[in-house]
Amino acid sequence: MAELTLIEAVRAALARALEDDPSVVVLGEDVGLDGGVFRATDGLWQRFGERRVRDTPLSEAAIAGVAVGLAAQGFRPVAEIQFQGFIHPALDQIANHAARLRNRTRGRLTCPMVLRAPYGAGVHAPEHHSESIEAVFAHIPGLRVVIPSSPARAYGLLLAAIRDPDPVVFFEPKRLYRAGKETVTDDGTALPLDTAFVAREGRDLTLVGWGAALKECREAAETLAGEGVEAEIVDVATLKPYDAETVLGSVRRTGRCVIAHEAPRTGGFGAEIAARVAEDALDVLRAPIRRVTAPDTIPPLPRLEHLYLPSAGQIAQAAREVVAWR
Amino acid sequence: MAKTPPGTERTVARFEIRARGYLTAEGEPRGALPSFAEDRDQLVRLHAAMTRTRAFDQKAVALQRTGRLGTFASSLGQEAVSVGLAAAMRPEDVLVPSFREQGAQLWRGVRMEELLLYWGGDERGSDFADPAVRQDFPVCVPVGTQYPHAVGVALAFTLRGEARVAVVAGGDGSTSRGDFHEALNMAGVWRLPVVFVINNNQWAISVPLDRQTAAQTLAQKAIGAGLPGEQVDGCDVIAVRDAVGRAVERARAGEGPSLIECVTYRLSDHTTADDATRYREDREVSRHWAGEPLKRLRAHLGRAHGWTKEEEEELRARIHAEVEAAAERYLAIPPQLAASIVAHIHAHLPPDLEAVRARLAEGGDG
Numbered sequence: 001m002a003e004l005t006l007i008e009a010v011r012a013a014l015a016r017a018l019e020d021d022p023s024v025v026v027l028g029e030d031v032g033l034d035g036g037v038f039r040a041t042d043g044l045w046q047r048f049g050e051r052r053v054r055d056t057p058l059s060e061a062a063i064a065g066v067a068v069g070l071a072a073q074g075f076r077p078v079a080e081i082q083f084q085g086f087i088h089p090a091l092d093q094i095a096n097h098a099a100r101l102r103n104r105t106r107g108r109l110t111c112p113m114v115l116r117a118p119y120g121a122g123v124h125a126p127e128h129h130s131e132s133i134e135a136v137f138a139h140i141p142g143l144r145v146v147i148p149s150s151p152a153r154a155y156g157l158l159l160a161a162i163r164d165p166d167p168v169v170f171f172e173p174k175r176l177y178r179a180g181k182e183t184v185t186d187d188g189t190a191l192p193l194d195t196a197f198v199a200r201e202g203r204d205l206t207l208v209g210w211g212a213a214l215k216e217c218r219e220a221a222e223t224l225a226g227e228g229v230e231a232e233i234v235d236v237a238t239l240k241p242y243d244a245e246t247v248l249g250s251v252r253r254t255g256r257c258v259i260a261h262e263a264p265r266t267g268g269f270g271a272e273i274a275a276r277v278a279e280d281a282l283d284v285l286r287a288p289i290r291r292v293t294a295p296d297t298i299p300p301l302p303r304l305e306h307l308y309l310p311s312a313g314q315i316a317q318a319a320r321e322v323v324a325w326r
Numbered sequence: 327m328a329k330t331p332p333g334t335e336r337t338v339a340r341f342e343i344r345a346r347g348y349l350t351a352e353g354e355p356r357g358a359l360p361s362f363a364e365d366r367d368q369l370v371r372l373h374a375a376m377t378r379t380r381a382f383d384q385k386a387v388a389l390q391r392t393g394r395l396g397t398f399a400s401s402l403g404q405e406a407v408s409v410g411l412a413a414a415m416r417p418e419d420v421l422v423p424s425f426r427e428q429g430a431q432l433w434r435g436v437r438m439e440e441l442l443l444y445w446g447g448d449e450r451g452s453d454f455a456d457p458a459v460r461q462d463f464p465v466c467v468p469v470g471t472q473y474p475h476a477v478g479v480a481l482a483f484t485l486r487g488e489a490r491v492a493v494v495a496g497g498d499g500s501t502s503r504g505d506f507h508e509a510l511n512m513a514g515v516w517r518l519p520v521v522f523v524i525n526n527n528q529w530a531i532s533v534p535l536d537r538q539t540a541a542q543t544l545a546q547k548a549i550g551a552g553l554p555g556e557q558v559d560g561c562d563v564i565a566v567r568d569a570v571g572r573a574v575e576r577a578r579a580g581e582g583p584s585l586i587e588c589v590t591y592r593l594s595d596h597t598t599a600d601d602a603t604r605y606r607e608d609r610e611v612s613r614h615w616a617g618e619p620l621k622r623l624r625a626h627l628g629r630a631h632g633w634t635k636e637e638e639e640e641l642r643a644r645i646h647a648e649v650e651a652a653a654e655r656y657l658a659i660p661p662q663l664a665a666s667i668v669a670h671i672h673a674h675l676p677p678d679l680e681a682v683r684a685r686l687a688e689g690g691d692g
Binding site: 025051052056059061064066067068070071072073074075077092093097102104105106108109110141142144164165166194241242244245 | 453461471478505677
């Protein structure tokens, strides 16, 4: 047991996977000697060697495409894209090949690869370093989209992603990389994929989120608790395939649902969650579903970045309105 | 204009691209042939494979024209590229094809009815049965995205210490794409056992080569990535087999990747959905029929190895029967079960999709 930050938990999971399974190969820009720009792979090159921890040329499409070739040969590549804002050249390989290989060959060739990328705003980064485009990937059939919200979730979910027989995109909330520590048992135990987690129990409303937005949900829940409102929090964790039952189960208990994400509003994954709740649990809803999201704009440069991210205050206010709705 | 002072200017790199061919358009040897090409049996095998590829393409187009196949990309005129590259490989190597290399796929063991099944609209056509091709990639429809896959396959061979080679094929249009350049570059940095074969058939649907690139050759695109690149006469199966063979064995020996540009000509439409008379002159097409690869090798076989009219007729009859039998088998294959549309999307279906699968399996509408 150790107290780890989220980035340390990612590193521990990578090291564990490399240790346990000789078919695991880590590749990406600056992942070798440098240990990655966020240090996710710090020390892995020294420990596992340059054959298994590979610096690549600056080449996002080929990083993803080479991972497809490796995976088709039975390796388990874990590829890093340095920032989600630079993932677009790799999207073609992910959507057209990684996600389709099993289906189009009826299982003859498969693609057990993981594509990791830090996502999200709030670290005063340059342009193109703050995106949150998970919904783009969640729309692609054949792909798993996983986003951890804490060090323990990062460890367990990344191990599960690497062991999964199909492709997984794993988006890490960079704002939480060093935001706090959590007890992580580095014993190789994975968490289940395709499963949402109840992160806090409460009777009055359900807050649904993932990644860095979970931190805001937790803060909002603390504030609300001081006002006598008990919020239940569901950490979606795997956006696709989406665990509708856990969210519906919570909403059936509370009768109210607020969804928070830092991606832009229109077509965000919150829309899918809201639609599923409306389709399957309208009869139990005691108030309209509310979404607290970024506006439909580009993440502003750092001086006004704070205006973009949904805050705990905004989530708490939405919760108050939903609870007060008659 | 003011004269620029030379400073410390000097030449720091110098390149040239060599082009090679063995048979003239009329099938006359230009000189000594590679040793494999002195062997009648080997030449007959190449000739038979090209003839088989052409017969397969003709049948596929006929099936499409009569509503029994979907859109299909014929390789008419390019059989020497496809057959030559496959003949240069070993069975344990891996082929990563474009959508127009059926000659290579058939050589390696993909069955005619599998290709017909795929182009006839059934995913099972890419589930190749022959153990020799179980690791080969299926056709790649997005142009050029296949190149990085071959680099990944070659990296797998290297990591396992296997003396195997990945051979990837693509067209002239694909060399304008980023995936192509990224793959060349990465293969070069890692010195991987991969051979890039460019089937330069001069046309990317309606765009001719001079509107595709300002480069003198496509082979020279390898130079920028630090790879050797050479050009061969892509209507000369001896030249293709020879050049790809040397590249494959260099790669197998750990001497790194290379690129072979095969200059050929697309005598067919782009696909059955295309009408090439909209954008190119019949005269140009007619001119290229003169040097087409089958006639060329057959002429050489006749002159140098006594290949007879009777042998040719016997070969054609045998291939005709094979193609007809494959088409009959294809047409007799029933459609997949309804549940198959979701059954293969993940190894473990999530509950939503499992419910769809179950409904489809019970005869529902999903």
